[in-house]
Amino acid sequence: MTGMTGWKRGRAALLGGVVAASLAFTGQPASAAPYPGGSGAEAASGTMNTAFAEAATEFDVPRDLLVAVGYGETHLDGHGGRPSQANGYGVMHLVSQPEHKTLERAAKLTGESVADLKKDTAANIRGGAAVLRAVADEQGLDASDRDSLAEWYPVAAEYGAAANDRTARLYADTAYDLLNKGLRAQAAGNEQILVKARxxxxxxxxxxxxxxxxxxxxxxxxxxxxxxxxxxxxxxxxTAAINKVVVHVTQGSYAGSISWFQNPSSQVSAHYVIRSSDGQVTQMVRDANTAWHARSANASSIGIEHEGFVADPSWFTDSMYRSSAALTRHLTAKYGIPRTRAGIVGHSEVPGNDHTDPGANWNWTYYMSLVNGGGGDPGPGPGTSFPTWGTGVSIRQAATTTSAQVASLAGPTTVKVQCQKRGELVNYQGYSNDAWSYLPDYGGYISNIFIDVSDAWLPGVPNC
Structure with a gap:
């Protein structure tokens, strides 16, 4: 809902209709080492990995749970100490609300200042671990219980400071879905944060x-x-007829936004909220009522909130785009709203607003193509730059359909990758990149992508 700036992950630009990309791997990532207290997975060393490991050890909280809770809230981006729309801070989203004050509680438990908990990532992670442990103690988890990830579910549910038990379950389910699926996140400085699937x-x-x-x-x-x-x-x-749809970004998590709109002190709401991971839609205000989401446009608009943060494109998934577009198609048909950028606007475009959402990472071209019934292609989006994988690693591109032509591009050797699922990360020697998420979709898979002229397959890439 409120615009923020921050580091951005670039997207692979597209050339014409058929695109091929070659990746040159010339540098080596930092050596990986097992993280303390982990479950056998390995993660590259770095500031955030160290913070998670040390906080987990100090407060006897499972390291992977700590990561999953943080990722579910913020994708591990502290946003420079700026608050979410629910007044939560840092990687662990410590909140300062009238009814819930995990930020202030963390300060008392750790001795860290509120200012440091807001802006310092290590302090914030330590604060999140301290609050989780305090809740575990209140719920009676003993040392044996704390060794079991399964026992921490009610703790994770309470940590989210939800308005009710149903929303609390949304928080906890998000964290446990991540634990089951595993995750590989990229933090500032190309640091890789790993959680092994189990x-x-x-x-x-x-x-x-x-x-x-x-x-x-x-x-x-x-x-x-x-x-x-x-x-x-x-x-x-x-007090007015509905004549527009307003696109928002929550500046927070799905569960957090639902909880915030249920909190009577927030004085904000939207008609619909859409989840990033799968496009799930929750309605919170009836169409016939006036949600408080866009000031001058409240009386005449329907507000759709999209889970995520303006500065981080990783939240804007294809599932979210398609689900939102289907909803907008429905609304425009029902209320006679033109399917143009005059009838479908961003929060920042509404007169009298000081917000920047949905921001430069929102792909209006793709979204409007979906709203108007086209299959569309996400494309590169505004301000696209080539993704970076690490030292000496970069994306090259060429409008070609053969591995031989790609192999002839300047640069080191390559590894052929076919049938890489669209939307998945490509992982190589500890590096991870989502460039493939934005390349064309051919029947559920990306085609015409070749990396390296050898016949070796990249680790973790399906051999179709």
């Missing part, structure tokens, strides 16, 4: 009987879940 069956305790999908569907839009915002955060009825 099967964890959480002990949900009181949350076991609570439906994770809220169980009620929207009357206004069939695919959406219905989770009402606090009645203190919107106005019943409208």
């Amino acid at each position: 099967k964890v069956t959480p002990e949900r305790g009181k949350y076991a009987s609570i439906a994770s999908d809220f169980g009620v569907l929207s009357d206004d839009y069939g695919p959406a879940l219905w989770v009402p915002a606090s009645t203190s955060n919107y106005q019943t009825g409208r």
